[in-house]
Amino acid sequence: MTARNHLYLVDGSAYIFRAYHRLPPLTDPEGTPVGAVYGYTTMLWKLAEDLDKADGPTHLAVILDKGSTSFRNDIYPEYKANRPEPPEDLRPQFPLIRDATRAFSLPCIEEEGLEADDLIASYARAAARKGWDVTIVSSDKDLMQLIGKCEEPDEGVAEGGAIDMLDTMKNARIGREEVIEKFGVPPELVGDVLALMGDSVDNIPGIYGIGPKTASKLIADHGDLAGALDSAPEMKKSKLKERLLEGRDMAELSRVLVQLKEDCALPIAIDDMKLDGVPPEPLAAFLEKHGFTSLLKRLETGTGSPSRTTDLNPAKQTTAAAPASGDGNRQPPPEMPAVDHDAYECVQTMERLEHWITQSFAARIVAVDTETSALDAMQADLTGISLATGPNAACYIPLAHGGSDMFSEKPEQIETKAALAALKPLLESDAVLKIGQNIKYDLNVLARHGIAVAPIDDTMIVSFALDAGRSLDGIGGGHGMDELSERHLGHTPIPFKEVCGTGKKAIPFGEVQLDKATRYAAEDADVTWRLHRLLKPRLAEEGGTRIYERVDRPLIPVVAGMERLGIKVDRAGLAKLSEEFAAEIARIESEIFAATGEEFTIGSPKQLGEVLFDKLGYKGGRKGKSGQYSTDQTVLERLAGEGAEVATKVLEWRQLAKLKSTYTDALQAAINPATGRVHTSYSLVGAQTGRLSSTDPNLQNIPIRTEIGRQIREAFVAEKGNVLLAADYSQIELRLAAHMADVPQLREAFAAGEDIHARTAQEMFGTVDRDTRARAKTVNFAILYGISRWGLAGRLGVEPDEAQAIIDTYFQRFPGIQNYIHATLESVRARGYSETLFGRKTWFPRINSKNQAERQGSERAAINAPIQGTSADIIKRAMVRMMPTLENAKLGHVQMLLQVHDELVFELPEGDVEAASKVIEDVMASAAEPAVKLTVPLGVDIGSGRSWGAAH
Template sequence: MADKQHLYLVDGSAYIFRAYHRLPPLTDPEGTPVGAVYGYTTMLWKLAEDLDKAEGPTHLAVILDKSSHSFRNDIYPEYKANRPPPPEDLVPQFPLIRDATRAFSLECIEEEGLEADDLIASYARAAAAKGWDVTIVSSDKDLMQLIDSGSDSSGRIDMLDTMKNQRISIPEVEEKFGVAPDLVGDVLALMGDSVDNIPGIFGVGPKTATKLIQEHGNLTAALDAAADMKKSKLKERLLEHREDAEMSRILVTLKEDCDLPVPLEDFALDGVPSEPLADFLHKHGFTSLLRRLDAGTGSPDRANDLNPAKAETAGAAASAKGNSQPLPDMPAVDRTSYECVQTRDALDRWIEKCLAARVIAVDTETSALDAMQADLVGISLATGPNEACYIPLQHGGSDMFDEKPEQIALDEALAALRPLLASDAVLKIGQNIKYDLNVLARYDVEVAPIDDTMIISFALDAGRGESGIGGGHGMDELSSRHLGHQPLSFKEVCGTGKKQIPFGEVPLDRATEYAAEDADVTWRLHKHLKPRLSIEGGTTIYERVDRPLVPVVAMMERNGIKVDRTQLARLSEEFATEMGKLEKQIHEDAGQEFTIGSPKQLGDILFDKLGYKGGRKGKSGQYSTDQAVLEKLAGEGAEIANKVLEWRQLSKLKSTYTDALQAAINPKTGRVHTSYSLVGAQTGRLSSTDPNLQNIPIRTAIGRQIREAFVAEPGNVLLAADYSQIELRLAAHMADVPSLKEAFEQGEDIHNRTAREMYGEVNRDTRAQAKTINFAILYGISRWGLAGRLGVEADEAQAMIDRYFERFPGIQRYIAETLETVRERGYSETLFGRKTWFPRINSKNQAERQGSERAAINAPIQGTSADIIKRAMARMMPALHDAGLDKVRMLLQVHDELVFELPEGDVDKAKPVIEKIMAEAARPAVQLDVPLGIEIGTGTSWDEAH
């Protein structure tokens, strides 16, 4: 046993409700609900594994609430009166959760008449008095009163918030409350607590409470000082409600001298005997956890493996339209049932209702689509079908003489809503909630924990439906498809064209119908979609990859990146000058002036006037002049085609980047803030819009000039970390190609190895061909496609493909097996379980079928690559924080690359942290046979960092 004893006290009650919200309803072989039990078990297992990897406790116990009644109810009968009874399907799980704790051979402590917080306080103080260090595993603000730095004779007490992976010590408490831990109770007594129905002093929020304690030293002094204050509402409330505050101080005070039902020494850890745990897991059908236990590994397996055969069958049988699960029984949408919240009393009532519901939908209404500049106009909440409200915050005309409707002041409403929206005990559901996170963050409002119906839909049905890539996951479409209901459209409420009005000018009755309906529909969609994750095998990819990424991507969007406006303006001018020269040369070659940007005019010039061969007219009656056509003509010696291609590239770069980036600079931040879509690419890759920063040419001189305009703030540098050939590495692993795996293990140039295998020698030409083939094969390229890329005949290209498969038979086997599986199931899967659907894989239309086949070959590889970098992104900021690198900001994700901004002095310390997180991102869920290579560069500009 270690010289220094370290006791971990787990707030089990908080774990139970978190687990209940994390997983959909599940039942064991006997039909008993076990969703919360399963979630609790996995969370406890993960905690044990994480602690073992870190410093490791010497003693550990789980503390639970025995009953809803405690000595505080005798003092104040209304204590916790607002809390509803636990959900019906959670009640039978409470004893099973106790069984789960004891199955780990851990002590499970509970006492009648005492709350878990009191037992935690008593054990913490007793252990600290013996010189032990204590860590309380919880995020409960009441427990922050216990935090202590320790002394020569007593141990320290801190907290661990496992949801945020954050240690909470005295500095964190002072940052949150503005006072030391011993005064937290005084602040809580003034502000009260609507969750526990502790009255406090009405109208006194966190900021006012903190200010009063800071100014006067303690609660009694603050209340005594009220008599000498200037006349104000605050003075009246302090005088009138003094007794409430004094009683509240008693209610929030933790009982630190309880009798200890189990001696501290009995909490000693001595491993987890497999027998009781194995019996428990087997009894309740937790087969994936049982396999982990049998394998002797640390953490539990995929949460959706509770019944693998059932999930597989469900996935295979699902129709191309998706949603094979029955719709929960809900009443039809009734917009007349929604409430417009215009008074503080009504808002407080809705906040209490939301706290009691524990699962709510949230939506914001704003003045614009740009989350970084839009003003917050109102917030809608929903606690169930037809139980929704709209809280107008900034409604009224733009004219100063316009009459404003009755509404709660913005600052007052947000102060009241902040605790609800940040409460760990309430799950907040949104549809594309990333937008709402960014809008509310600008008003200093945190929203967590979250679920996103758009992301859940994507995890289930990516590729399904008729809308194509990126479509099919908007709220209106999901509502129509799954609920059979068409919500009000923005146009119906605000109008179109010149008659369109801002949402803030919409009459409140109509605004309430529109806004509250959004929250209502989102709540209904969540009720329908979330249970499908476990049934159809989507829990892992949603819970471990996509959901954790939402707040990370939102943060990156808020960070933005600085661009050099002068550099961009200079490039725009240069591009315009060069385009003018090319335009003149093209007109000379054509023998007349025409609009180069017009496909029709260009086609007529090339094929009718100049007489080039190969022109084909489409259904519109005009010639095709796309890039492939122009490249073919250029290859045949048509110089005008070369010039048009060059003119088009400059035109696109100028309009898309050098001009657009200048216009996109946020006037308040001086930075460009792109918007990332988590559902924009069928394989799971992030896509960037407004502006798109992912398609800037990498290897061309012009593209590098544009990247030079992306710069760091003075004193900082940009750091670019790029996965090296990650898709080829994944192909070597997934197709099990020994020679390629060996090459990556030895750090060999993979294109050299391929050239040697195919041609017997490595030179500039064979390496270039090998590189093209390496990537082309993974995209299911045809003989004609490869012939076009290499400039050879189709037969020669086919011979290269055949030779490649001969040298690397694993690749051919992988392709054949992938296509066979997709044709049978209708979907492909990444190593992490992300499904991509291909409803046209068996189409009789050859073009549709072959297009689906090419995409299906690449989807598992590209999708796994996307999953890996997403996992790295989700883990990155906590790792940097733990390393004391809080000034490092993650700005961009571009395909296989992450871009950071950081102080020059932090580079050497940050590099190994970033490299480690990226290199190990697949673990522990997936153990790759090849290393993930990371290339890192730094510089004052994005280009210099490469």
């Protein structure tokens, strides 16, 4: 316990609404809504854990609003009048949230006629006068008035305490300096600023037309609210003078409304808020009653126990899973001991390696992880391998440790070839499942040593099949091992930088001492084993087995094989393109400088903004928080549309500069010296909808329909005697929309092989020409992305009202599309996730957000996710089936090299193009079957040539 008492006051009302919007709707075993209750409980739990690890409180209480009205409504009846009523499914959760607080044996304080802020203010001031420090757990700006040191302590108290705030959303402390930075005035004047600017959330009027910056300046210049208001008569004639004079009464009223009541009677004595640990019985009863089995298991095993008396020695604790979805009906996770680094073994002899191999065969499941010299699996040297057959049953097998020069001392370790020869039967055995975290990397590393690892499971991919898009327990929704470990196991793995260092002092993993290397590497395998033990059963419980087993898992070795094959690029052709781009960039630069009358750094947003808006005087320039003008793509396109030639030139310059640096220069540098080919890396979890993404280098963002994009594709070539074949799904998302939304006109058009955009133009505009077809094409794709009237107006170059009329006409002609959109949104709002035709879930935790931008963004993504996700599933199914089908057709020498959105690229002898084209088309066209029978045909366009560009 700290020598000085420290009181934490939790703004529970803010927690409630954060919890409600963070999780999808959930019900307990009795059918009562408990999504907010569960979220609130986990947030309170996490707060207790975080404070327990830090210099936390000696005393703590949760403060809640008792009702929707207070004494302020007597002063100003419109106070908070524009706040919407709580959602129907939240109302019954309020009493349960109070029960949750009391289940933690924490004081839960609320008073009729008072707001939580007033109680917090009264408790904070009283505690500070007693000499206690106080932390208010909230981000509410009204409470920032309280921050600072108490200068008038109670009689007999030597020194008053200090009040600060803790914003758990940003994990940031807010003190006096932070308040001054935010408001431009110290905490004691924040109320004066609020009185001038008002507050639309609480319906505090303030003075119309005075915003935060003006309010802060007025108070800072004149000392307080009275001084600012009194200065108005002496001001020069201006809008501000008029507003201050006319709005004085409203400002003075607002000052009363924002003033916190600091002398409330205290319902519970401060000394009674002392933290003495959390008795488990009432908390266990509460968790069991509402079906929060994951939290109950954590309580039973002691993991993250929300108690100030929790023993924080990991070796004395056990770990179990943190909740992954808030599903109270999930079976409790398996019990596992805490991670014990001292239990790991460093395997330095063949005898001990044989022991681990025998143990792995007996276990039938082994987690495998490789340590290497670099991130590029195609060039990295193998440094060591770790195995795990159970919790803490893990080892590290060093293979290439020691100094980098020939004279450095090498530690005892098994010779690499001998170790791999011993491991090969295990890693290739059908009788033993090999588990990895992003195992595709390990497959490629080991394949270069002649080992074909199989069968496999991947915890990263399992997590993605379960939780794509979901943000959990205050931790992000990513699928990396460290993040999964913290989220599900409550364990933070050893950071890589702690082992190898950073910057100039960083060393290769092969130079790490074996004891440190063993703790780090074996932990990776141990954590992977634990994650698999925890996550794999959820697939069956939550309906993820179908997508994981039929699409994602079989795709892993396919994609790994494509990465190893790579694709040849014409270095000389790329170098020539780079020279041409450089010359063109220089020409455009000179034109920009001539048009602006000065030379400047075009790539600097700051300098460009000053030239466009300050020097050239273009209208509509807006400065961000950094104080510089925005010069993003949207701004430049707007200026170009208004006739600003400079903006047009800058857009051309940016495109060429990006293509040069990203492709023509980077592709030359990416050529593998051993293979002479470029090996991209595909992420199977890079897009929430299930689409593959490409990195190092990214081959998926090359412009498709521009001449420059074609030139870059010309540099991707086949080996001598071969050609490249490109097979591309034709308008697959529109075809899927026609099926999923049941649109007869579109289905008929696709079945008849019609031009779908021409058919849409005919339906929409009654005529087909170049203009109406182009507009129809834009509308076809835009509608599927849930575009707004303003978004469509921008794309078509029309007024919003005309764009809305086009949308209305589209829905009238194709009512199935509108029905699909409504049904999809209704389903996602109710369940929290969308689903593809093959069962892939994408979660949208902000679909019911009260924040309009968050909600609308989620709605747009939710409309498209089932269609784009189904498209991704189909091409993945085609990829999995492709090579076995080609082999059956005696075309096993055909190589599948690239996947780019809806396109597959192959390399093959020129004489096999006709035969291979037929097989490839058949596989792609029938990839949805038999799982899904589509009512529209899947069209596939195929071309071939010496280069990728020629194949289109």
